[in-house]
Amino acid sequence: MDTLPDTTAETVGDSAYRRIRTDLIFGKLTPGQKLKLERMSSAYGTSISTLRETLNRLCSEGFVVAEGQRGFEVAPISATEFQEIAELRELLEGHMIEKSFAAGDLDWEAHIVSAHHKLAAMERMLLSGERSDAESWKQCDFQFHRALVAACGSKVLLDAHAAVYDRYLRYQMIAVVFRGEMAAAEHRELKELALKRDAEGANKVLHTHIHDCVAHALRNSDWLKPVAAVKEARAEPRKKAKAG
Numbered sequence: 001m002d003t004l005p006d007t008t009a010e011t012v013g014d015s016a017y018r019r020i021r022t023d024l025i026f027g028k029l030t031p032g033q034k035l036k037l038e039r040m041s042s043a044y045g046t047s048i049s050t051l052r053e054t055l056n057r058l059c060s061e062g063f064v065v066a067e068g069q070r071g072f073e074v075a076p077i078s079a080t081e082f083q084e085i086a087e088l089r090e091l092l093e094g095h096m097i098e099k100s101f102a103a104g105d106l107d108w109e110a111h112i113v114s115a116h117h118k119l120a121a122m123e124r125m126l127l128s129g130e131r132s133d134a135e136s137w138k139q140c141d142f143q144f145h146r147a148l149v150a151a152c153g154s155k156v157l158l159d160a161h162a163a164v165y166d167r168y169l170r171y172q173m174i175a176v177v178f179r180g181e182m183a184a185a186e187h188r189e190l191k192e193l194a195l196k197r198d199a200e201g202a203n204k205v206l207h208t209h210i211h212d213c214v215a216h217a218l219r220n221s222d223w224l225k226p227v228a229a230v231k232e233a234r235a236e237p238r239k240k241a242k243a244g
Contacts, residue, residue: 016050077170096148112147119187138173145165
């Protein structure tokens with residue numbers, strides 16, 4: 001999610017890849033869903049052969065799994081994988097914060113302030129009850145975190161961070177994670193710590209920011225609860241109705 005994509009020179013295959021990947025990240029294609037080639041070919045306007053190439057590419061990124069001769073399905077999710085992806089994101093982003101805070105210049109500071117201004121505006125909308133534009137909100141969230149680490153001096157790290165962030169984001173969107181004022185306050189604190197070049201303080205806030213997001217998702221998302229617990233929770237109202 002580095003930036004909103006420039007689609008002016010896209011091929012049909014590029015367009016299909018981008019659209020399918022976005023639908024996977026934002027939960028429009030749900031974990032475990034069978035990806036029927038004929039139906040998807042029609043929906044995304046691409047040939048079966050191009051679609052196979054696209055889905056194989058998405059397999060390598062961890063968003064899709066191949067079922068041998070049976071086709072493809074959306075990659076499953078689990079609490080364990082979410083925690084592992086979160087740990088990897090924190091490890092990468094924390095290291096990049098140290099490098100970026102040491103090397104950043106005035107333009108870097110201005111980029112952080114601008115990115116935070118946009119994110120804070122989106123968060124105010126969410127806090128007021130407006131939840132219709134999750135994609136724009138998370139784009140602003142990524143751009144802010146990207147701004148924090150943009151001066152790290154390594155394209156390899158930036159590319160790795162973007163890839164891990166997208167896998168982390170998929171879990172956030174499936175779990176519908178918005179922690180309200182707590183998350184907004186952490187973003188404000190990260191901005192201020194960046195301007196002070198306090199990498200140690202920023203990494204402490206980042207740890208809380210990521211850890212609490214995962215904990216919130218595990219508490220509140222049926223997708224990430226053990227299957228038996230979800231079945232029991234769904235059966236409870238029926239038990240009470242029968243008892244009544």
